[in-house]
Amino acid sequence: MGERVTWPEQVRIEFQLERKEYVRAVRFFLRKRHLVSWIQGLVLVLALAAVAVLTWMIGHLNFLNTLLLVLAAMALLYMGYLYLWKPGRLFDRDPALREPVTFLFSREDVARQDGRSAAILEWDVKELWRGTGLYFLFDGAGNYTLLPLRAFQGPEELERFEALVGQACPDAKIRLYH
Structure with missing residues (x-):
């Protein structure tokens, strides 16, 4: 009875998405879309170092140094919030992310079912990212659906899935990240 056909x-x-999996996926997305990067962090650290050096050279904080210090600190705090804290909060606040979900992908459409609803969806994939442990399916509106690679039965099923995406959405860009 439990056999899949x-x-x-x-x-x-x-x-069923796990919290750590979701957090890792959101952080991956932020890095790949360049919303948060190590270069930004480096620039902020250099700006804070410049403020420290200028303050030491002048002997006190002037208006420009104070403004630069406040802006750099605000940017650093926002990046920390966006990258470190917000993904986990999003997962904790949205019970739908923790529910078991089933997808059935075919050439014609996509069926999605969770504990509350079932729907037949049109293929609308503009981009497919395959990252470490996850697929991201991006639609035309910029939203994405996460699919953990662990949900697939093996490499053959991963290849069939990517082939289905290519057939259903020939204009979709497929990006493989390792």
């Missing part, structure tokens, strides 16, 4: 042109996955 799929046709060769279908891929069926079931999964």
Whole structure:
């Protein structure tokens, strides 16, 4: 009874996102979209060092140094919030992220079912990212759906899934990150 039956042109996955998986995925997204990067952190550290050196040379904080210090500290705090704290808070606040979900991908459409609803969705993938442990399916509106690679039965099913995406959305950009 628990045996899964799929046709060769279908891929069926079931999964439940874990908090650490979701946090890692959001951080990966922020890095790859260049919303947060190590270069930004380096620039902020250099700006704070410049304020310290200028303050030492002048002997006191002037208006420009104070302004630079406050702006750099605000940017550093915002980056920390966005990268370190916010992903976990999003997962904790949205119970839908913790629910088990099932997807059935076929050439014609995508069926999605969770504990509250079931829907047939049109293929609308503009970009497919395959990162470490996760797929990101980006739609035309810039939203994404996360699919953990652990939900797939093996490399053959991963290849079938990528082939289905290519057939259903020939204009989709496929990016593989390692």
